[in-house]
Amino acid sequence: MKVLDLFSGAGGLSEGFHNEDYKVIAQIEKDKWACETLTTRTIFHFLKNRNDLNTYYKYLKNGTNYKSIKINREFIYKKYPELKEIIDHQILNKKFGNPQNDKEATSLKELSRLIESALKFNDENNIDLIIGGPPCQAYSIVGRSRMKETAEKDSRNFLFYYYLNLVKEYKPKAFIFENVPGILTAKKGRVFEKIKHEFNNCGYEILTGPSNIDKDNVLDFGEFGVVQKRKRVLLFGFRKEFDFNYPDFTGNKYHWNHELTTQHLLSDLPALLPGDGDDHNLIQYIDTKRNLTDYQKYIRKDSIGIMNHKARNIHERDRKIYELSIKLAERGTQLKYPDLPDELKTHQNEKSFLDRFKVHTKDKIPHTVVAHISKDGHYNIHPDINQCRSLTVREAARIQGFPDNYLFEGPRTAQFVQVGNAVPPIMSTVIAKTIKTLVKGN
Template structure:
């Protein structure tokens, strides 16, 4: 089954489809570092097919800096020179938009031409499925609250038109469109009505879920065995003549046999104090693993992207207070802090500024804001008293430990926070494979 992945991010959604044997001929992503992560992951999959993961691990151990990424990859290209061209053809660092008013944007016409070139390169002449979802900030309830009336003017509300153009051009049997729940309520439901109407014009039905009421179709990925309270919408589109039903993803959910609390997800990773750690490979600790931890470790030489932020001692003291409260099932409220630890006069604005992933609770939602600071993603271990590393956030998002995030740490956090959890992607891919192929 030939797939195009749009608005790919770091590749969380495509990861599950890779695992299930789908052929992804093109990935389109605007962010430079997310695109580099896509390339590195592509190299992983190709080297795995060639039974040469040792070369992938060698690349990781010999990396000098994200600033020298092209030179560092030569260790792979010297042995597999065809991979350089494959990366250039299949992974497209392009931003959808109108070049006449955005110099960084690329027209749909040009992106379509590049995808056609990739199809030809792969000896394919048709596309079976399109996956991906436009950036969701303008749809999200939080985003609309912050932006006020400007949200109505935000052209990100209409990025689905670019998705629509690709669907219209390549005429796949179906597509999966992942987004935040706010897409169903934006403009009092008018945005989703417009999406449905536009796809109807080109011959597609689009469903938000099995229920007739769209707002009843919000999924919590935690219900599917993902170790995170993460509410999202999976829109399912298909050619009208196929008359398909909405997929029953629950049939493929993960059953771990143990609680998916933060401790069972993270406690096998190396101890770090603030400022410690590295992007490179760190040895695992030997301990009895949960079923989830065991899966995350497979085919990984060690722990990657595991470097803790430096923090001020005052914040670390706040973290300790928050961790102690979390142990008792309580949340830290900013106004309750000792006066000497407070830095903001408007205490109510920052009331919920600090939040712990409690060891006995399922982790809360990891979002891209983790790139700004770690206050909302505090580790449960009071002896570490720090925020999550990229690897720990990636674990909560179900990225396997061998998945390396390229770029500076801020960019890595954004990639993780914006991603579709790969294990949820695997559930989607398995469901599609069993029911529609």
């Protein structure tokens, strides 16, 4: 089946569809570093399909400083000249919006031209499935509370119109629209009612889940094998002529032979002190003969080491707070900001965001990783007091379910944003398997 991926980010949602042998026609993403990550991932899948992962490993071994990405890839393009053309058609670094109001935006007419070009390049003439979800900050409860009245005017509330217009134009059999639960309640429910109304007018039914009560259809990805509690809404739309039921994702969920604790996820990774590690270059696995957990074996498949594993430096005050947080976590208690010694406090606000320092406790499932990890690591503290630091990009990616061979391009801040905003590939694989069974025969 042919897929169009909108608001692609680093490719967490499309990864599952790659894994299930869908044909990804185009991926549209505004962030240049996320597009570089998509490019590297396209190279990985291309080389894997040709049984030539050694060429991919050579790219990793050569080092991938983000300032020399294009030069580092040249030897791959010389070996496979067609790959450059595939990437030029598939990875579209474009921003949705009105060019009259935003000079960086690309018109729908131009995007349609590029998608048509990608279809022609692939000898295809239609799209079976559209996937993706507009940026969710304006829908999310936290996002709306922080933005207050500006949320009502935020253009991101209307990005679904671009999604809608591409559905209208390409008339896929179905679409998957992933977002935060806040999409159901934004503007007191009026945003979602508008979404349903608009899709209904162009011939599509849209379902939030098996229940007739939308708020009861919020999914926790942790119930499908993802290693964190991550509550999201998966809107399933389809042409009315097909009369589909909402997909039953439970039949394809992942089963692990152990508890999904932070220890079971991260214990095989090299220990780092603050400032240690490497943002870009390959780091060899430690002690490959050790007993790995089921999850670690899965995440290491087709990998020769790890990337994006560099620890942030921390200030002395934060180090003391991290130590205190870790000791309390080991006793089953979470540090609350008012409980800090006065000399470690930096402000007087002791009524909001009291859990701003939070440890991924060793013997519990990790908590949800979000894009705020790009700003500081206080909410994502490593459980090992001997390391006393926040999570690396690779550790966050492990929690998100990205395989170790998934390289995130760009500066470390951009890497964190890509990981935090992503749909976990484990969940996207569950989605892709389920949709294939439901939609393929129609």
